[in-house]
Amino acid sequence: MSPAIEVRHLTRRFGDFVAVDDVxxxxxxxxxxxxxxxxxxxxxxxxxxxxxxxxxxxxxxRVAGFDVGSEPERxxxxxxxxxxxxxxxxxxxxxxxLEFFASAYxxxxxxxxxxxxxxxERMGLGAVEDAVTGSLPGGLQQRVALASAVLHxxxxxxxxxxxxxxDPVQRRTFWALIRDLAAQGTTVFVTxxxxxxxxxxxxxxxxxxxxxxxxxxxxxxxRTHAPGRVLExxxxxxxxxxxxxxxTPGVLDVSRFGAGATVRVDPERMAPEALAAWLxxxxxxxxxxxxxAPTLDDVFLALTARAQRGDD
Amino acid sequence: MHPLLVQYRAVVVxxxxxxxxxxxxxxxxxxxxxVQLFVLGFAVNFDVRHVPTVVVDQDRTVxxxxxxxxxxxxxxxxxxxxxxDEHAAEEALEDGRASVALVLPRDFQKDVLxxxxxxxxxxxxxxxxxxxxxxxxxxxxxxxxxxxQLLQAQARAQGTSVPRAPVALVPRVLYNPELSTSVYVVPxxxxxxxxxxxxxxxxxxxxxxxxxxxxEQLQVTPLRPGILMAGKVTPFLVIGLVDVGLxxxxxxxxxxxxLRGSLVLVAVxxxxxLLSTLGVGLLIATVSRTQQQAFVGGFxxxxxxxxxxGVMSPIRAMPDWLAVVTYVNPVRxxxxxxxxxxxxxxxxxxxxxxxxxxxxxxxxVMSVAARRFHKTSA
Numbered sequence: 225m226s227p228a229i230e231v232r233h234l235t236r237r238f239g240d241f242v243a244v245d246d247v248x249x250x251x252x253x254x255x256x257x258x259x260x261x262x263x264x265x266x267x268x269x270x271x272x273x274x275x276x277x278x279x280x281x282x283x284x285x286r287v288a289g290f291d292v293g294s295e296p297e298r299x300x301x302x303x304x305x306x307x308x309x310x311x312x313x314x315x316x317x318x319x320x321x322l323e324f325f326a327s328a329y330x331x332x333x334x335x336x337x338x339x340x341x342x343x344x345e346r347m348g349l350g351a352v353e354d355a356v357t358g359s360l361p362g363g364l365q366q367r368v369a370l371a372s373a374v375l376h377x378x379x380x381x382x383x384x385x386x387x388x389x390x391d392p393v394q395r396r397t398f399w400a401l402i403r404d405l406a407a408q409g410t411t412v413f414v415t416x417x418x419x420x421x422x423x424x425x426x427x428x429x430x431x432x433x434x435x436x437x438x439x440x441x442x443x444x445x446x447r448t449h450a451p452g453r454v455l456e457x458x459x460x461x462x463x464x465x466x467x468x469x470x471x472t473p474g475v476l477d478v479s480r481f482g483a484g485a486t487v488r489v490d491p492e493r494m495a496p497e498a499l500a501a502w503l504x505x506x507x508x509x510x511x512x513x514x515x516x517a518p519t520l521d522d523v524f525l526a527l528t529a530r531a532q533r534g535d536d
Numbered sequence: 537m538h539p540l541l542v543q544y545r546a547v548v549v550x551x552x553x554x555x556x557x558x559x560x561x562x563x564x565x566x567x568x569x570x571v572q573l574f575v576l577g578f579a580v581n582f583d584v585r586h587v588p589t590v591v592v593d594q595d596r597t598v599x600x601x602x603x604x605x606x607x608x609x610x611x612x613x614x615x616x617x618x619x620x621d622e623h624a625a626e627e628a629l630e631d632g633r634a635s636v637a638l639v640l641p642r643d644f645q646k647d648v649l650x651x652x653x654x655x656x657x658x659x660x661x662x663x664x665x666x667x668x669x670x671x672x673x674x675x676x677x678x679x680x681x682x683x684x685q686l687l688q689a690q691a692r693a694q695g696t697s698v699p700r701a702p703v704a705l706v707p708r709v710l711y712n713p714e715l716s717t718s719v720y721v722v723p724x725x726x727x728x729x730x731x732x733x734x735x736x737x738x739x740x741x742x743x744x745x746x747x748x749x750x751x752e753q754l755q756v757t758p759l760r761p762g763i764l765m766a767g768k769v770t771p772f773l774v775i776g777l778v779d780v781g782l783x784x785x786x787x788x789x790x791x792x793x794x795l796r797g798s799l800v801l802v803a804v805x806x807x808x809x810l811l812s813t814l815g816v817g818l819l820i821a822t823v824s825r826t827q828q829q830a831f832v833g834g835f836x837x838x839x840x841x842x843x844x845x846g847v848m849s850p851i852r853a854m855p856d857w858l859a860v861v862t863y864v865n866p867v868r869x870x871x872x873x874x875x876x877x878x879x880x881x882x883x884x885x886x887x888x889x890x891x892x893x894x895x896x897x898x899x900x901v902m903s904v905a906a907r908r909f910h911k912t913s914a
Contacts, residue, residue: 275756277752277755301758305756311748312750313550313554315554315557316553324550325757327542327546327549328547328754328757329757330539332537332542
């Protein structure tokens with residue numbers, strides 16, 4: 225099966241500024257693909273090009289089987305898009321919004337009503353169908369927006385920071401809906417700021433300054449870009465010792481939390497045992513030390529820092 | 537139904553739902569224009585009547601008293617006070633108690649009887665040109681009339697034949713015989729209100745979609761800009777037509793505006809006119825980032841469009857270089873159609889040029905707006 229999204233040397237310039245610089249990747253059918261990057265890294269520009277809103281300066285992409293540069297209208301008919309602003313008519317009822325967006329894709333008559341009924345059921349919007357959209361809490365608005373974006377049963381759905389400003393419980397519900405969509409064969413392309421959410425993705429691409437600097441599964445990314453070991457340490461007189469620890473060869477990162485701290489070390493130069501000895505020697509005794517897994521946060525910080533140093 | 541029609545209907549339904557839900561917009565569309573028409577119809581009144589006048593009669597004779605009484609008999613000038621001297625009259629003009637002072641000098645009667653050319657002085661406050669124009673006109677006309685009457689009386693007394701004025705002007709006013717300002721002004725006000733309401737609402741409506749992000753959402757749907765714009769414009773065309781109907785009803789009942797011409801012609805002109813005003817609204821929205829900018833932009837268009845349309849002041853009174861601008865002003869043509877049709881029963885043979893201009897303006901503005909819209913969205 226050919227991929228749902230094929231991106232080849234995709235580039236977009238605004239004057240002298242290169243917002244997206246020679247980006248290539250594929251997204252498989254039914255895959256949840258995460259796209260991470262700082263603000264201004266080129267995530268939104270990429271999404272806008274893939275949705276047919278913006279013409280590439282060079283290179284190109286095929287989305288749902290159509291070329292985004294030459295057939296943007298056919299691309300649009302095959303995709304759904306939800307932005308972080310939820311982009312609903314807040315002064316209209318939930319039902320009026322769903323009816324409008326379904327009809328904008330050409331649905332009418334029985335098709336229209338069955339799809340809306342099905343979507344209301346699936347997204348759990350039955351109780352608020354007649355409510356004015358603007359009066360609903362963020363989590364519900366988010367679900368209405370998702371419903372509007374997938375009512376026409378697109379093969380691919382683009383979600384641009386869909387969980388910004390939504391509480392953790394609603395975020396979890398939302399991700400369950402997204403996994404549900406993917407399980408039914410919909411390809412999901414999602415950008416997010418939340419690294420814990422990114423763990424839901426099958427694969428993740430990381431953008432830094434317009435370039436795709438990494439692309440792998442979450443596990444693969446951690447193995448490649450956040451090497452070393454993460455150790456959670458606790459003990460008396462820790463804060464004094466930690467100040468001295470920073471800058472010691474083999475210590476990659478030190479960050480405090482509550483009563484303890486997380487230390488990431490390069491095991492080649494500073495093994496966990498050596499770290500324990502080092503800390504005990506400075507009065508952190510009794511010492512509690514526990515190894516934990518690196519997170520995508522570590523990956524992201526490492527990649528951003530590397531780009532800032534300029535050694536690719 | 538064809539998919540394009542489904543999309544078009546969806547946009548129309550959405551616009552209607554949004555408009556009906558928003559009470560303020562509904563009021564702005566229906567009640568506000570009527571109230572304004574009512575108020576402006578009464579307020580914008582160029583009829584000059586009851587100009588406060590003081591009289592300084594230094595002669596105090598039968599002749600001078602007769603003269604003053606006859607001059608004040610009509611309702612143009614109203615007697616406020618009789619003053620002793622010219623100095624007091626000037627003071628009255630200065631502090632605004634009076635706008636006209638009539639000074640009948642000593643020996644007025646003697647000069648009249650001797651046929652020595654008696655003089656009447658009229659002091660007129662020129663700070664309001666319309667009013668002073670009408671007042672000095674009334675004073676001059678009366679003086680001429682009185683002179684003729686006196687000549688005739690003298691001739692009769694001397695037994696000679698009564699001389700007749702060699703030329704007499706007999707004006708007859710057509711279409712608006714009472715020279716009522718309202719009849720002339722109300723169609724202009726209707727055109728102006730329609731312009732303000734439709735341009736600003738359209739401009740703000742589209743820029744609100746840009747501001748809230750729904751425009752971007754629309755751009756990822758297969759909805760074409762042409763369909764979107766047609767759907768957005770349609771409800772306001774209907775509302776605009778209803779507004780014109782209401783305005784003409786109020787005009788006819790309250791201000792006695794005659795509805796002489798074809799209402800079909802007026803309706804067609806209104807549709808073309810609305811295409812222009814709504815098109816300008818859309819165009820403004822395509823160059824505005826926020827609703828505020830769109831609002832300001834709307835007024836930057838509306839104000840000169842009204843001033844350079846002949847609604848407020850006649851185009852003939854404008855300097856040539858400015859009058860040229862009015863040729864590209866849809867308000868001008870629409871007001872000409874309204875006045876021509878309603879007051880004079882002018883038909884297609886007289887007004888086809890205006891209709892062509894309105895249609896041309898509407899088409900051009902709409903297509904430029906659609907092109908710009910397409911470009912900004914790409």
